[in-house]
Amino acid sequence: MKKEDLRALFEKNMQFFMSIPAFVWIMIFFYVPLMTILGRSFFVRSRVTFVPSPSLENYATFFDCTYFTIINRSLLLALITAVACLLIAYPVAYFIARHVKTGKNILLFLVMLPFSVNMLIQAYSWFFMLGKTGIINTLLLNLGIISQPLHLLNTSGAVYVCVIYCYVPFMILPLYTALEKIDARFIEASLDLGANWLQTFGRVIIPLSLPGISTGFFLVFIPAFGEFVIPALLGGGKQMYASSLISYYFLTTRNLALGSAFTLLSSAIVLFVAYVIYSWLKKIRS
Amino acid sequence: MQNSRLYTIMMRSVMVFFWVCVLVMFLGFSHIVHFFRSERSINIFSWPTLLDVSYLERFERETGITLHVSYYETNEELFSKLRATKGSGYDLVIPSDYVVELMIKEGLLQKIDQTKIHAWPELDPKLLSLYCDPHNDYTIPYFWAVYGLGIDTAYFKDALPEVSWDLIFDSKKIPSSIGMLDAAREAVLLAAFYLYGSSDIAMTPEHIAKIKKLLIEQKRFVGAYTESNIEHLLLGKLCPLVVAMGPDILRIQRVNPAIKFVIPKEGSFVVIDSFAIPAKSTKVDLVYEFINFLLKSDVLEHHRAKFGMCCPTKKMQSIHDQTICPSDEEFAKMKFFKTTLPEALLNEIWIQLMAY
């Protein structure tokens, strides 16, 4: 092939050449690793010969109460966090979207500001709130509500409060966007037709804001399932959540096969539960 | 234009291959950096409260050897990191005795030359020729510590109970909230010691089941499983009792004199941390210089005074605080964290404990 032809061919495909780095990157660092996890989970290394052989043994290990408990714990955390965030964020988003005339942007900005704080720092700040000489105990003691400081740290309660605290900002923006879009005329019409405020809220406002609820819910539900740092810091390392176990397999016991299998299993479970909730929400919408 | 299509595909494949090569070179970047790194430097992987930074800087000034120090919190972390890199990446590590055994088995350490260690004749014989390295082919003992209970005497103001392991295992005697060890091996062997008087016995499934039961029953009273966070537990009044190493409690005692360290009457466990050189290190001479520096009397004395550790030389024995570093007779009765239980089983027990 002549040099000029080669050069011409290169220039013809120059666009392709310049556009694929991103694809190559994402293939090598995302899809190939995913395949690695998938593949690893189906192999077991013989203790004696260290030769890997295909097997479903890894997955079989997890058909045990222990692992169901761990996954359930994460699912419960994710569910309760998402619902709690929804209940807390909804009134706030509603207030900013519909009750505030001026200063909407400032309030929104103030709500989103904690977003910029690193989650570790947010968790650390709860040490000072929940400790025996922390803010909450000091306040309650000074108000005379309790006589002995409460043991708040290193409990499941501390974990839940902190996780909710960290994820609430995720819920506000989608809710705000959805609530702001609701045409005021719908609400007016409903009130005019004789419905009281509660009925209007339940039958007009909530259904119209369902897309926002849906988005916000999943923005919180799926990441909250994968939380293990906050339980480690605020829960006293007493209970394993799904991601704690994944971290344990990959970093402590270095059992990559079991770790991969468990990662796939727990991801499949959370995505399945998310899908069920999503379908239910969609059904309500129509 | 069949030809042209073929050529297009070929050209595009070459292009993709080009970018893949670029990526691979990018990943190998760190190898290149290592290659160009200063020859007179060593990588140290150590416990956080072991080496005084000002003394490290003194060593760097005196010898011109740069020290890159990283820290690990648990022996498991050290072992798994070294295993992952197959003994490369570090020039000096300081593992505990039970990890030394595992590391030697996996060939992660290289043999040492005892003649290069100036302080060798002064080392306390009770720390040499251990079960994990009978001829000290691989390790040089650096410091040792005993496990016991850290007690907040202010909590037990009326009467200090008799200090025995009952205080953490007997549900009638456990205080409201305790701090327990967070490593599978240590927790299991401590439970085995409490139940059977020895952790080095052959374990039948019944033994294992009883140990599991004991640990699960204990969990109700555990405030936190941790070894690095005990300062916060004791000083923050979260737990009046923690299981910990002597030197850690000694340092807390300096802040709050009401905290005391006591070794339970039944006896306890001792850990001996030694210098070891990973298999793939090439800077062995520089490492010996560093080890000799650390074993000098004045350096040892400074570290003992600052961190409360028990030193490895015979001379230091007389200066040691007897409550933290017991006498030779007591030492002889101490147990090690060695066991024939496979790692997989220990991990499984831990997962089951953590699940509930």
Add this chain to the structure above:
Amino acid sequence: MNINMKSFCLPLFVTLFFLFLYVPIIVLILYSFNASTMPYEWKGFTTMWYKQLFASKEAWQALSNSLIVSTVSVFLSVTMAVLVVYNGFERLNRFFVFFYGTLVIPEIVLAVGLLGFFSLFSVSLGLATLIAGHTLLGLGYAVPIVHSRFCELERHLTEASLDLGATRSQTFFRVIFPLLMPSVFAASLLVFVISLDDFLIAFFCAGAETQTLPLYIFSVVRSGGSPMVNALSTIMIFVGALIVSFIALLQARKVVTIV
């Protein structure tokens, strides 16, 4: 009665909410000036922790690592995003959906996958592997942002420019890139903040020698915390607030739309 409740309860709730949101952060900042080592008592106002922080070699090392990783990741991910959007617009449009994978999967699966991948090919963990992971994250945000902005631009702008005689590179530098600037800038800021804050990928893929700021904070907090971390957190909070304010300002002036 109804209306009275509404006009009282709702603002009260919102006020309580803002208290809930800000009190922990304010307390954290306050304690960075506490003269006592542990947050058990208030011993007086001091800035000694900030001085100690500035003297800590470990903290500076963590900061420099974080900055290096974040800057390189931003550069790589935004450059690749712009290249792929500009050059792959027509033909590769349908493949763009591949980039959304990183946003759907829980981040721990990404981190763990990378770790498994690196250990399979015996890649030593360090700055390069961290950058690889953060660039991956960055692509997931940079590509949609740049792509949506590019779509907004006149689709035939490129064609028109080429018809008028410019080469592809001339078109890019003189026509397209200046118009893409706002979204490039926004994407850069976003990826920078995400990379700086990232903990999971660093936790799994950084290796023992490399420590980033979040890893440093985690290791200190895990052993009970220290006022130095309060000081560091305070600084990070203010820097983060500045960046978010800046983005908000840009959005208010309609320079940029991220949300």
